[in-house]
Amino acid sequence: GNAALMFDAVSMTFPDGTQALDTVTLAIQPGEFVSIVGPSGCGKSTLLKLASGLESHTSGDIWVDRDSLGYTFQDATLLPWRKVLANVELLMELRGFDPAERRRIALEQIELAGLSGFENHYPRRLSGGMKMRASLARSLALNPAVFLFDEPFGALDEITRERLNDELIALYTRQKFTGVFVTHSIPEAVYLSTKVVVMSKRPGRIVASFDIAFPEPRT
Ligand code: ADP
Numbered sequence: 001g002n003a004a005l006m007f008d009a010v011s012m013t014f015p016d017g018t019q020a021l022d023t024v025t026l027a028i029q030p031g032e033f034v035s036i037v038g039p040s041g042c043g044k045s046t047l048l049k050l051a052s053g054l055e056s057h058t059s060g061d062i063w064v065d066r067d068s069l070g071y072t073f074q075d076a077t078l079l080p081w082r083k084v085l086a087n088v089e090l091l092m093e094l095r096g097f098d099p100a101e102r103r104r105i106a107l108e109q110i111e112l113a114g115l116s117g118f119e120n121h122y123p124r125r126l127s128g129g130m131k132m133r134a135s136l137a138r139s140l141a142l143n144p145a146v147f148l149f150d151e152p153f154g155a156l157d158e159i160t161r162e163r164l165n166d167e168l169i170a171l172y173t174r175q176k177f178t179g180v181f182v183t184h185s186i187p188e189a190v191y192l193s194t195k196v197v198v199m200s201k202r203p204g205r206i207v208a209s210f211d212i213a214f215p216e217p218r219t
Pocket residue numbers: 014015016018019020038039040041042043044045046047204
């Protein structure tokens with residue numbers, strides 16, 4: 001079938017001459033959840049930025065449906081002057097969803113995120129884990145086909161991080177998006193993913209890739 005995300009011999013050099021990626025070829029099938037691991041500077045973030053269109057590649061081909069893309073960073077990037085509900089409605093607002101429809105979807109996503117009761121709180125009153133849950137809810141409200149995660153749990157304490165790993169598995173099992181998850185943590189990658197892709201640096205390349213067999217099916 002058709003890949004959800006495809007990199008074909010993609011190279012990328014920044015204007016200052018730094019080569020971030022060297023002939024990266026990667027095909028991610030619909031429903032896969034792929035983690036990308038590797039040392040700092042190996043091009044993990046650059047790969048996500050190219051997939052999202054935030055940066056442009058130098059050569060090769062990229063295919064992804066950018067109309068249907070979710071993207072989350074380590075910094076949850078909630079708007080501080082909007083309450084949780086209005087933050088979760090934000091992307092739907094920008095897409096012109098009908099107000100009643102976006103309210104319904106936002107409340108549903110807030111409940112799935114375990115944030116019921118916090119709709120009218122400002123982000124500053126939330127813990128780091130709750131901010132991240134709200135940020136995920138905001139993206140999931142658009143029902144993205146592909147979801148890019150750039151080290152989203154890197155700033156959270158270990159217990160919160162483990163909880164969010166389980167919550168994320170539940171969310172992707174339910175909403176069935178294709179995931180690309182950048183992390184420094186190999187245990188996290190192995191725990192979350194159907195496939196782990198390993199990169200090395202100077203310049204950024206894929207050096208290994210392996211499938212994870214789950215002890216029980218996640219359906
Ligand atoms: P990772 O996410 O794996 O830590 P990055 O994708 O952030 O790696 O960076 C890959 C390489 O590109 C690194 O050598 C980094 O220093 C370089 N780089 C990242 N952003 C820029 C930029 N805006 N200009 C020049 N070089 C950059």
